[in-house]
Amino acid sequence: MIPWLTPETSFPPLDTALTQPNGLLAAGGDLSPERLIEAYRCGIFPWFNQGDPILWWSPDPRMVLFPAELKISRSLRKTLKKANYTIRVDSAFKQVMQACAAPRKGHPGTWIHDEMLAAYAALHEMGWAHSIETWIEGELAGGLYGVAQGKMFFGESMFSRTTDASKVAFVHLVRYLERRGFKMIDCQMKTAHLASFGAREISRKEFSLKLKELVNYPERVDKWCVDYESLE
Template sequence: MIPWLGPESPFPPLETALTRPNGLLAVGGDLSPARLIEAYRCGVFPWFNEGEPILWWSPDPRMVLFPEELKISRSLAKVLKRENYEIRADSAFKQVMEACAAPRKGLTGTWIHPQVIAAYGELHEMGLAHSVETWVGGELVGGLYGVGLGKMFFGESMFSRVSDASKIALVHLVKKLQGLDFGMIDCQMKTEHLASLGAREISRKEFSQTLKELVHYPQRGEKWCLDHEQVK
């Protein structure tokens, strides 16, 4: 049985998560800042469709990117050297979430609905949720968002309206996190796109152990700025 979370219910142990569907741990609760922070500190994230109860997940294995393992292809390195784009952080957080929520090719529906956008908007105002954005000619063409706690970043979603725009944002995110001495980026589930950039799967046990080492550092809680020159 999957436990239902009441207002004060803690998350159950991660090892009690289902194997099918992979990682389903609990149902219910809310998306308050306190609950979301607790979830990330435990290695849990919400993922559910609009109109459904909140579903909480901790998959095994877990896709992660260690900043020092970032892979930049020769073609991407050439793109990064161009001067035709601008990189920003935390200047259009809601716009990034809304762009990530837009229907993807061949797919219908989205889990990034107004309830989720509002919840992460609160974390953004607290300086805990961040966006990294790629702009061309004053237009937002790609980006990503996620949550930073301690020295751990939890990636949530990314989008791209032009070729390589999300990859540019990810590279700048990684360089920013390296400058802040972050140790790991949670990518949640495996995709070939992330694997091509150096992300890999680790066991839930290893993820949880590394998370505990990183998440309890003092919290910065501030808006980000980025140095465009740091990836040249």
């Protein structure tokens, strides 16, 4: 059994999360900005289907990327050098989320439903959630979004409408975060795609220890406004 959260209850200890399914910690509660900020600060994220109760997760191990360990393939380096794209930040947050929510081949459903869209849009307006976008000929071609706290970035989802568009956005995100002194990017669950960038798994205990240090930096909560050149 997992605990049911009420508006008055806090999250249970991470070590009480289930092993099957991996990391399921609690259910219920709400998606208010205060609850989401608390969740990320503790290393917890929501993931649930529309119509189901809110489910909260903290998997073990945890997939992370340390910016200094970023790997860029030879083919992607060629794409990055073409510079036939423009990188924008926080200029189309809702569009990025909606694109991430679109059905994908082999996955007709989505966990990014209206409730999640509204919750993260609120975080974005408050300066906590951000989008990195790849634009080609004036069209949004790919991008990703996530949540920033202290010197920690929590990646949520990405999409691509043209080859490498999301990868280009991801590389620029990592470069941008590294310049701002961010030390770790949460990738949540292991995928071959993220591993190809240098992401790796660490234990939940190690993740929690690093997280406590990184989120306790003085807060810099604002919308990100940078141009393409500053991401070079």
